[in-house]
Amino acid sequence: MTDPNAIKNNPFKDLGEIPEKKYHDGYTLNSTYITVRDGVKIAATICLPKGLSPDEKIPTLLTQTRYWRAMELRIPFRWLFDSMITNAPNPEIVTSRGYALIYTDVRGTGASFGTRIIPFSEEEVKDGSDIVDWIITQPWSDGNVVSKGISYLATTAELFSGNNHRAIKAVMPGHGYWDPYTDVAFPGGCYDHAFMQMWSFLGKNLDLNSPKVFSQIMPEVWLFVKGVKPVSSDTDLKLLQDAINRHESNKYVYEHTLKRDFRDDKLPDGTVFDDISIFAQKEKIECSKVPILAWCSWYDSGYGDAIINRFMNLSNPMIAILGDWTHGAGLPANQFYPERTVVTPKPRDRINTWINFFDKCVYGDGIQGKMLYYYTLVEEEWKKTNVWPPLGHNYQKWYFSENYSLTREEPAIDVGADNYKINFRATTGRNNRWWALLGLPITYYDRNKVDEKLLCYTSQPFGSDTEITGQIILCLYMASTHEDGAVFAYFEDVDESGNVIYITDGEFRLIHRKILSTEPPYKMLTPYHSYKKVDSLPLIPGEITEVKFGLHATSVLIKKGHRIKIAIAGADKDTFIRYPTEGRPTITISRCKEFSSYIKIPIIKKE
Amino acid sequence: MEEIIPSLKGMLKDATIIKSDATRFEITITILNEIKGNVADPDEILVMLKMFGGLKEDVPMEIDINNETQIIELKFQNEEDFKKIQKIMETIWDDAVDMLEQASQGDFSRIKNVPNIDD
Numbered sequence: 001m002t003d004p005n006a007i008k009n010n011p012f013k014d015l016g017e018i019p020e021k022k023y024h025d026g027y028t029l030n031s032t033y034i035t036v037r038d039g040v041k042i043a044a045t046i047c048l049p050k051g052l053s054p055d056e057k058i059p060t061l062l063t064q065t066r067y068w069r070a071m072e073l074r075i076p077f078r079w080l081f082d083s084m085i086t087n088a089p090n091p092e093i094v095t096s097r098g099y100a101l102i103y104t105d106v107r108g109t110g111a112s113f114g115t116r117i118i119p120f121s122e123e124e125v126k127d128g129s130d131i132v133d134w135i136i137t138q139p140w141s142d143g144n145v146v147s148k149g150i151s152y153l154a155t156t157a158e159l160f161s162g163n164n165h166r167a168i169k170a171v172m173p174g175h176g177y178w179d180p181y182t183d184v185a186f187p188g189g190c191y192d193h194a195f196m197q198m199w200s201f202l203g204k205n206l207d208l209n210s211p212k213v214f215s216q217i218m219p220e221v222w223l224f225v226k227g228v229k230p231v232s233s234d235t236d237l238k239l240l241q242d243a244i245n246r247h248e249s250n251k252y253v254y255e256h257t258l259k260r261d262f263r264d265d266k267l268p269d270g271t272v273f274d275d276i277s278i279f280a281q282k283e284k285i286e287c288s289k290v291p292i293l294a295w296c297s298w299y300d301s302g303y304g305d306a307i308i309n310r311f312m313n314l315s316n317p318m319i320a321i322l323g324d325w326t327h328g329a330g331l332p333a334n335q336f337y338p339e340r341t342v343v344t345p346k347p348r349d350r351i352n353t354w355i356n357f358f359d360k361c362v363y364g365d366g367i368q369g370k371m372l373y374y375y376t377l378v379e380e381e382w383k384k385t386n387v388w389p390p391l392g393h394n395y396q397k398w399y400f401s402e403n404y405s406l407t408r409e410e411p412a413i414d415v416g417a418d419n420y421k422i423n424f425r426a427t428t429g430r431n432n433r434w435w436a437l438l439g440l441p442i443t444y445y446d447r448n449k450v451d452e453k454l455l456c457y458t459s460q461p462f463g464s465d466t467e468i469t470g471q472i473i474l475c476l477y478m479a480s481t482h483e484d485g486a487v488f489a490y491f492e493d494v495d496e497s498g499n500v501i502y503i504t505d506g507e508f509r510l511i512h513r514k515i516l517s518t519e520p521p522y523k524m525l526t527p528y529h530s531y532k533k534v535d536s537l538p539l540i541p542g543e544i545t546e547v548k549f550g551l552h553a554t555s556v557l558i559k560k561g562h563r564i565k566i567a568i569a570g571a572d573k574d575t576f577i578r579y580p581t582e583g584r585p586t587i588t589i590s591r592c593k594e595f596s597s598y599i600k601i602p603i604i605k606k607e
Numbered sequence: 608m609e610e611i612i613p614s615l616k617g618m619l620k621d622a623t624i625i626k627s628d629a630t631r632f633e634i635t636i637t638i639l640n641e642i643k644g645n646v647a648d649p650d651e652i653l654v655m656l657k658m659f660g661g662l663k664e665d666v667p668m669e670i671d672i673n674n675e676t677q678i679i680e681l682k683f684q685n686e687e688d689f690k691k692i693q694k695i696m697e698t699i700w701d702d703a704v705d706m707l708e709q710a711s712q713g714d715f716s717r718i719k720n721v722p723n724i725d726d
Binding site for chain 2: 074075076077078079080082212215219220222223224226232235
């Protein structure tokens with residue numbers, strides 16, 4: 001098997017060799033409260049290289065989390081380690097490379113004071129600026145601050161750049177959203193019930209310092225962890241208890257989104273999803289001119305699409321990376337190689353590479369222009385491009401045809417349709433791209449068996465190797481017996497032996513099908529649906545309507561002799577809410593001359 | 608966390624000395640690593656015995672913790688209670704790390720047997 005590190009265009013190689021350490025191993029660890037503009041105390045842990053002389057000045061790497069900046073361990077493990085840091089990069093590495101590492105609990109969480117009504121509130125973002133003000137007045141600070149994080153911390157890092165603080169030199173969001181409505185909460189307008197419920201449940205328990213939550217979702221952590229780490233001076237834990245008491249007033253998104261449907265539905269403080277998006281802060285982030293290194297995976301929720309949207313829409317100098325691992329790159333996720341057990345490069349090398357990027361921005365000329373590195377599945381190669389879609393991009397239409405086939409020929413017959421009674425037991429299980437946000441592995445096993453419950457169309461074997469890179473567009477001409485419903489579409493590879501491998505998917509709630517001709521809030525390559533109440537259209541039972549939407553972006557090589565398959569479902573029961581809430585619709589997908597359903601696949605033509 | 612699990616048994620054994628005095632019904636745990644703050648609270652000792660040692664019932668014991676010397680003394684009223692805890696302490700570090708390792712590999716069978724612990 002090819003060593004992914006050895007092949008050309010590998011972003012981890014392009015970011016440079018790992019230099020000698022500036023400092024010997026070891027760091028000092030302290031924690032304190034930083035008081036921000038409105039008096040709220042933010043818990044911060046500070047790691048400095050051991051042996052830092054009083055006249056030495058160093059840059060700072062800041063991470064801001066809502067998942068406890070550090071954990072107090074149970075005995076006997078506390079007798080071995082002062083604390084466990086799960087949400088910040090390895091302090092040993094960061095400090096040895098000559099950076100101070102500071103990690104904080106965002107307001108309303110962990111050991112910090114304050115309350116939180118919504119995630120990524122304006123006040124939470126402003127806190128980042130106040131923390132920088134504190135950092136640059138420290139005797140060891142050289143006045144430069146960079147920020148990184150994965151998942152929630154990615155978004156705090158990216159929004160942090162929008163503070164336009166002169167000390168902020170670079171940010172690195174890993175596995176972060178661009179558009180929270182479509183990337184995580186309501187992909188295609190379908191409510192990601194599983195994640196939203198679990199995420200809120202986890203958040204509430206963390207904010208109340210209840211480790212028992214882990215016994216249900218991460219038992220190994222429950223065995224190890226007693227609670228959030230108090231700050232050093234809080235020996236009687238009174239400050240911690242006071243902070244936790246204030247978290248009692250926190251609000252959680254699940255309670256406020258469960259009964260909602262639309263992008264413009266209000267969150268508890270009167271804001272809407274767009275207000276906490278990255279795209280809404282585009283002007284501020286661009287104004288900062290801060291270089292961004294954004295990285296993610298094709299397989300992670302809607303966050304792979306977020307990378308592409310970020311790359312197409314932000315003018316900041318940028319390196320963007322799309323690989324084949326799980327959320328946060330803890331595990332491999334390449335469905336074509338399930339035997340793989342480790343992600344390359346390993347976390348230690350990855351962190352060192354990330355610091356190379358920060359070094360360029362702090363000490364060097366930064367980065368110029370934009371470059372997106374993407375990994376092509378099956379071909380197992382990294383590619384790089386400075387435009388999206390990449391050069392050679394061309395759409396190819398494949399029509400739904402008789403005998404459940406996909407063909408290049410447009411239907412010539414006047415009548416042709418397939419009925420499918422929705423099977424509400426259809427599921428991708430709990431190791432799919434959405435559950436992955438909780439840190440779980442990604443495995444779309446037994447697709448042959450799963451597809452038996454679905455309506456499937458399969459092509460003839462391909463005559464040559466074909467690269468598909470970008471977002472597949474699905475266009476269905478369909479009718480339903482009900483006013484509401486959803487379509488879940490799985491795009492798959494079928495090998496010569498008939499084995500079916502998941503490549504990507506897309507989901508779409510049918511009431512959102514209106515395609516708007518007005519300018520979308522950001523540039524996109526898929527049909528623009530507003531997901532707003534005013535644009536919602538219940539289906540008229542029995543009437544054929546056009547439903548056109550994009551699947552999640554991918555890059556894959558379909559090998560000569562393999563076939564492509566599109567499998568249609570009406571539910572994914574372990575992840576999404578059921579549409580409609582009652583009844584069992586039958587959908588009819590047309591495949592005739594007048595109503596020719598198709599998929600449009602983005603082919604990359606070789607030079 | 609998975610990276611450190613294999614070395615935890617050795618680290619715990621190197622970091623502690625457990626001694627039993629059968630004549631006085633006493634068990635002492637000495638922590639050799641320098642600990643910032645409190646070595647432990649009495650409640651944490653009970654949680655440890657239940658969580659990792661499989662202790663199901665409440666065993667009367669006096670728990671003295673000296674944060675200066677980093678010595679924890681468990682004193683029992685009778686031989687039966689002393690022996691029960693002594694047996695647990697003989698393998699508790701191995702048991703704790705085994706539970707952790709199993710759980711990190713997705714095997715929660717031993718965790719299911721942990722009695723209710725009110726954190």
